[in-house]
Amino acid sequence: MIGSTTMTKVIARMLKQLQLVMLAIIAVIVITFVMIFVMTTTEVEKHFSSSTIHSWVSDVQADWFVHVIGTENRYFQMGETHTELPSATQLAFELTTSINLQEPRTLLGREVPGFSAFDAEIIVAGEGTDYTTMPMESAPPPGWYDETYPATPQDEEEEGPNVDIDADDDPIIHIVHTHDTESFLPEIEGDVANHSEINIVQLGKYLGEQFRSYDLPVEVSEHSIESRLHERGLSYSQSYDVSREIVTEAIDTNESLEFFFDIHRDSQPKDITTATINGESYARTMFVIGQDHPNYERNLAMATELHHRLEDRYPGLSRGVIASGGAGVNGIYNQDLSPNSTLIEFGGVDNNFEELHRSADVMADVIQEYIYEQLEEEE
Missing domain, CATH: 1.20.5 (Single alpha-helices involved in coiled-coils or other helix-helix interfaces)
Structure with missing residues (x-):
């Protein structure tokens, strides 16, 4: 039993x-x-990759990684500074919340409306550049497009390449305007700095003319990204997805393209975006680099070099170089398509075309010098 x-x-x-x-x-x-x-x-951009992992750990203090690697390879500890490492609890808190208790901006940027616009890294600070004068992106107000543009049927969307180009040359420079309706208040009526015709595209075309004066073949995209967003029912935050289509098509069409510039205007006021140099007023510039792709360092190197050359010739013209990445921002700006790509902010909402053209003249001179040097190295 x-x-x-x-x-x-x-x-x-x-x-x-x-x-x-x-x-x-x-x-x-x-x-x-x-x-x-x-x-x-999930979308391709959100798949697990080295850039995704980079965004996960970008807020964690670098001392942790050096210390951990140093436990296995003593050579890393030789250069390790003897700083107090955060506790395991603090590290876990940073990884789960993306908030660094030693950096208040990581909390404010997620709690204060609009503060996340300043959540970028200043790589090189120009005169007066700090976290209070960072570039600001402003979308057109709701309903602006419907009031400005007539209705366009889907089947009447523009076909073929809509670019300004010298037909006899193979272009090596491509200029695009992801926010093509960004405009300038002194040049238009009203208090909304967006316009369907008088906008940043005109500045891009002017810059293209300056490149041609240096015998550099260039194509300037005149596609209306705002129009495509509206027709497809997409949000303003998807502008770079649409401009990516344009840049990719350009690369597929012209294998000769090597240098890519996305031209924007800032939303900061005139006292931040304007400099007086040799008695004349210039619209200040700033370079913006996306960090969320593996090869961003090459784009960063080009932007940094262009900034220093501007500073050597016209001190105060460049506001500096900033890098943007991580959650809540684009972080790529289509710069993964070429190692010679950068986004350039020209002036702000209160600048006029006379000031912008002066800056474009200087920028074209600096860039053409840099391009010719790069081309010589390739030979």
Whole structure:
């Protein structure tokens, strides 16, 4: 009788263990399918990659990584500064919340409306550049497009390349305007710095003319990205997705293209975006580099070099170089398509074309010198 009872308990225990094992197997299978579903249905830009991992850990203090690697390779500890490392609890808090308790901006940028616009890294600070004078992006007000543009049927969308180009030359420079309706208040009527015709595209075309004066073949995109957004029912935040189509098409059409410039205007006021140099007023410039792709360092190197050359010739013209990445921002700006790509802010809402043209003249001179040097190195 006792032996029968013991056997029953053993069998019951084995069945319970078998049940737990089966439940564990089912859980693993379910989790695996869920992970496969997530990884295969998310957008390409959000797949797991080195750039994604970079954005995850970008807010974690670098001392941690040096210290961890140094436990396995003593050479890393030779250059390690003896700073107090954060606790494991603090590290876990940073990884789960993306908030660094030693950097208040990481909290404010997520809690204060509009503050995240300043969540970028100043690589090179020009005169007067700090976190209070960072570039500001402003979308057109709701309903502005419907009031400005007539309705355009889907089947009447522009076809073919809409670019200004010297037909006899193979272009090596491409100029695009991701926010093509960005305008300048002194040049238009009203208090909304957006316009369907008088806008940043005119400045891009002027810059293209200056490049041609240096015998550099250039194509200037005149596509209306705002129009495409409206026709497709897309949000303003998807502007770079649309401009990516334009730049990719340009690359596929012209293998000769090597240098890419996305021209914008800032929303900061005139006292921040204007400089008086040799008695004349100039619209100040700023370079913006996206960090969320593996090869951003080459774009950063080009922008930094152009900034220093501007400073050597016209001190105060360049506001500097900033790098943007991580959650809540684009972080790429299509600069992953070329190692010679940068976004340039020209002036702000209160600058006029006379000031902008002066700056474009200087910028074209500096860039053409840089391009010719690069071309000579390639030969």
